[in-house]
Amino acid sequence: MEPGWLLWGAAVLLLLLHVLAELSPAVGFVLRLGWYCLLCVLGSLLAVPACLLLNGGRTVRNMRIIKNIVKAFKYFFGLKFEVKGLENFEVEGPAIVVSNHQSILDMMGLMEVLPDNCVQVGKKELLYTGIVGLIMYLGGVIFINRKSTTSAKMVMSEVAKTMVAENVKVWVYPEGTRNCTGDFLPFKKGAFHLAIQAQVPVIPVVYSSFTSFYNPKTKLFTSGKIKVEILPPIETKGLTSDDVSDLTDRCYHTMRETFFVLSGRPSPSEQWGPDQPDVWCGTALLV
Ligand SMILES: CCCCCCCCCCCCCCCCC(=O)SCCNC(=O)CCNC(=O)[C@H](O)C(C)(C)COP(=O)(O)OP(=O)(O)OC[C@H]1O[C@@H](n2cnc3c(N)ncnc32)[C@H](O)[C@@H]1OP(=O)(O)O
Numbered sequence: 474m475e476p477g478w479l480l481w482g483a484a485v486l487l488l489l490l491h492v493l494a495e496l497s498p499a500v501g502f503v504l505r506l507g508w509y510c511l512l513c514v515l516g517s518l519l520a521v522p523a524c525l526l527l528n529g530g531r532t533v534r535n536m537r538i539i540k541n542i543v544k545a546f547k548y549f550f551g552l553k554f555e556v557k558g559l560e561n562f563e564v565e566g567p568a569i570v571v572s573n574h575q576s577i578l579d580m581m582g583l584m585e586v587l588p589d590n591c592v593q594v595g596k597k598e599l600l601y602t603g604i605v606g607l608i609m610y611l612g613g614v615i616f617i618n619r620k621s622t623t624s625a626k627m628v629m630s631e632v633a634k635t636m637v638a639e640n641v642k643v644w645v646y647p648e649g650t651r652n653c654t655g656d657f658l659p660f661k662k663g664a665f666h667l668a669i670q671a672q673v674p675v676i677p678v679v680y681s682s683f684t685s686f687y688n689p690k691t692k693l694f695t696s697g698k699i700k701v702e703i704l705p706p707i708e709t710k711g712l713t714s715d716d717v718s719d720l721t722d723r724c725y726h727t728m729r730e731t732f733f734v735l736s737g738r739p740s741p742s743e744q745w746g747p748d749q750p751d752v753w754c755g756t757a758l759l760v
């Protein structure tokens with residue numbers, strides 16, 4: 474077929490999809506999320522050969538390549554990031570970064586601020602998403618089995634040793650799952666055990682609530698602004714396993730307060746209650 478006809482075909486298809494998206498918010502939501510997944514696949518198709526050619530295999534250095542590709546995604550969705558506190562990443566040596574996790578869209582916010590030499594902890598199911606799983610593997614993502622606490626703890630203990638030896642930062646989502654309720658889930662303690670075992674600081678990162686522009690329940694996905702704040706590092710030198718709960722609570726409360734400030738909402742009572750908006754941010758697509 475002539476390239477001219479292909480271009481015309483693509484233009485008509487895009488126009489049709491645009492009209493459909495405008496007519497029905499649900500269709501618009503599915504199309505935009507589908508487009509996001511397609512971008513991840515296309516980005517990975519580009520990144521995999523670049524990572525293999527430039528860095529030869531699985532290494533944290535590949536994160537730079539991935540980051541530069543993903544940073545372009547926001548323009549397709551009209552998303553803006555306002556970042557504060559980037560200087561707090563400038564700690565000497567390794568650290569544990571903890572942040573709130575609202576949606577698969579978080580990957581854009583992650584790459585917007587990701588410091589050098591930093592890998593993420595992810596659920597092992599992500600490894601089976603084809604080329605996207607492959608690029609995560611090449612970028613050095615640490616995969617854990619959430620269904621087995623023993624195995625997850627073993628992987629994390631190993632990470633405590635290697636992160637110091639190899640001078641890498643590790644990014645953990647302490648809520649342990651996506652949560653777009655407009656509040657935080659209780660934090661799991663793995664990240665804080667890791668920080669104390671490795672005697673490295675914890676750097677909290679907070680993203681404002683997505684609920685004003687993204688809500689899978691009401692099929693809302695429009696353009697929007699996300700405020701991000703990197704908080705000052707919390708030292709763990711001299712802390713022991715007895716201090717894990719205190720450290721977890723301290724990070725949880727500081728981050729939750731910042732979350733409400735960034736989201737422009739008053740902090741509700743500490744108690745998790747039925748008045749919380751019923752929003753679910755998971756998609757069946759991502760296991
Ligand atoms: C170019 C295009 C590219 C396109 C794509 C590119 C992608 C690029 C890369 C991006 C990657 C993004 C990846 C994002 C992935 C996000 C996720 O997958 S989030 C889900 C997975 N992550 C987590 O779950 C991390 C947080 N979870 C934890 O830290 C947990 O604690 C746990 C280690 C998994 C264990 O969880 P669980 O089994 O639920 O148990 P707990 O209740 O937490 O703990 C039980 C018990 O054990 C104690 N404990 C926990 N950890 C330790 C430890 N390391 N050592 C010792 N003890 C530990 C804990 O204190 C509890 O005991 P207690 O007595 O109750 O205190």
Ligand SMILES: CCCCCCCC/C=C\CCCCCCCC(=O)OC[C@@H](O)COP(=O)(O)O
Pocket residue numbers: 509510511513514576577578579580595596599601602603605649650651652755758759760
């Ligand atoms: C051969 C398999 C075919 C599957 C094809 C899937 C294609 C996937 C394409 C794009 C996916 C975008 C990946 C973005 C990465 C975001 C990671 C993420 O945010 O995972 C969610 C996880 O943190 C928590 O999971 P749960 O909320 O506990 O659930």
